[in-house]
Amino acid sequence: MANTYITDKGLEKPTLVECIQQIGDAMESVVGPVNREADSTTGQWIGIEAEANAIHFEALEYLWNSRFLSSAEGMALDAIGSWFGLSRIGQTATKVNAVIYGNESTAVPAGSIASFDNYQFKLDVDTVISRADLVDGQFRIDSVAVDSFTIRINGVDITYVKTDGDTTADIAERLAGLINSTEQFDARNYGSSVYLTSKSKIQGYPVSLTSGMTWIKIGSPALFTSTVKGSVSVPVGGLSIPISAISGWVGINNFVAGSTGSDRESDTDYRRRLTNSRSANNGAATESAISARIIDEVPGVTLVVVLENDTMDFVDDMPPKSIQCIVDGGLEQQVADAIWKYKAAGIETSGSTSITIRDTQGRSHLVSFSRPVNQSIYIKIIVTLLDDEEELSQPVVSLIKEGVKNYFNTLGLGDDVIAQRLYGYIYTITTGLGKLNITVSSDGDDFSENNISIPASVYATVSDENIEVTGV
CATH class of the missing domain: 3.30.300 (GMP Synthetase; Chain A, domain 3)
Structure with a gap:
């Protein structure tokens, strides 16, 4: 009997009408002709039994589909994931690579709190603020009475020999140039001070100074985790307020955006990840x-x-x-x-x-x-209305801008901006427009009808203020 419904073509699920017919036929084969009208007693009984059978078949169909990656849901998808060796990702918390500032050798214990907006973040591990692990810092040239100035970065000495007439500002400028030539740091000078920041913005290196120079600011790397799970997006410079009262800890900053946490992985995202992992097995x-x-x-x-x-x-x-x-x-x-x-x-x-x-x-x-980075694109649209006496109203302008944004929502990483495709997205949601002239620009100055080439690591984006709509 089972092979009536499960065949080499898969599950053959009968409809409710077919269930009513089957039960009625089976009943008449035993007791003879019966009244199958919907308002009769036997007809109602047949209907009740048929509905129960249809529900069972729907459950059977759901169970059958749960065997396949493309249609499994919930716990069934989790089971398939276990066969792949990939578990569903639960809620995760946002993590931020930050720089903490303070006095040399200040110990900041794990669990110390900093804040962004209304969210608190805890320091993951005990961290020491030290020039032996410098990400961001500032030092000052104190004197021109020294013949040479040496900075040791990651075990390598960088030396500037003073020349006659050098001021502290001159020395700072020369040292900043030498630091810029290293693999570890970018540097700039302002007056007699030199500011240096790790090129990676998260990794620290040992840095020491000889006489004639004094540290003004020392910042070392520290990893913070949100105290709540879920999506908390921390922009560059967002984690900026130290909360815990730690003697010697005076500031915090993040030069890179946080790694945003997430809610429990959805069926759609989990299925896509499992599919991608399978395709990568070759x-x-x-x-x-x-x-x-x-x-x-x-x-x-x-x-x-x-x-x-x-x-x-x-x-x-x-x-x-x-x-x-x-x-x-x-x-x-x-x-x-x-x-x-x-x-x-x-x-x-x-x-x-x-x-x-x-x-x-x-x-x-x-x-x-x-x-990935965003590149702003600028759009100019000149509209000719069908009725020469009609004015270009604000609602129409808003619809035109919506059409432009609808097109940009279709663009993925590295997708070029195809100017001609904008026409279709605008005409789809507007009426009464006679003619459009659309030009695009990547810098807001040079506009043309030519497409804009987008690098592989860039998203093309557009905003309301970058869409200019005029009527003629």
Whole structure:
């Protein structure tokens, strides 16, 4: 009997009408002809039984579909995930790579509180503010009576020998230039002071000064975690208020955006991750495999695009035989560790963010990747109305802008702006427009009907104030 409904084509579920017919036929085969009218006693009884059978078949269909990745939901999808070896991601908390400022050798204990908006963040581990682990700092040239000025950065001495007539401002300018040439820090001078910030903005390095120079500000790296789980988006500079009263701790800042936490992974997102992991099983260091594993293993990552240059020449600023991972979300160190773990041996990494990792032998390597960035696009639209006496009203302008934004909502990472496609999105939601003339610009100055090429790590965006609509 079961093979009547479960065949080599799958589940064949009868409809409610078919259930009524089957029960009525079965009843007449036993007791003879019966009244099947809906308002008769037997007809109502048949209807009740048929409805119960239909519900059972719906449950059977749900159970049948729960066997498949494309249709499983809830606990059934969790079970499939366990076969893949990938569990559903529960609620996660936002983490922020910050810099804490204070006196040299100040110890800030784990659990110390800083705040952003109405949210509190706890320091993950005991952290010492020290020039031995400097991310951001400031020092001042105190005297011109010293013949030479030496800064030791990560074990390497950088020396400027004073020349006749040098002022403290001159010396600061020369030292800033020398620091800029290192791999570790960017520097700038202002008056007799030099400001230096780690190029990665999260990793610290040991820095020391010889006589004639004095530290003004010392900032060391610290990792903070939100006290509440879920999506708490912390922008650059958002975590700025120290709450715990720790002697010697005077400030906090974050030079990179936080890795935003998330709610429990939805069925849709979990199914997509399982599907991507399955498609990546054909390789360990392919583009799809690297992408899938970074998403799977690094909390907070929501997007990974892997670009490959397999030529012997530079292509779009990528070195020969290199990859560039464009990663949205996740802590920088964890992202870099995952890229190193899954990229092929001997392949260089490229990108705008560079983080030092250590391999299994304890040796350090620089891993580079990129973060998605937004590029503002400017739009000019000249409208000719069908009725020459009609004015371009504000509601029509609002609809035109909505059409433009609807188009931009379809653009993904690295998608070019195709000017001609804007026409369809505007005409779809408006009426009464005779003719449109649309020009676009990437800088707000030079407008044309030509398409705008968007780099692979960039989202094209538009805002109301960048859409100019005029009528003629």
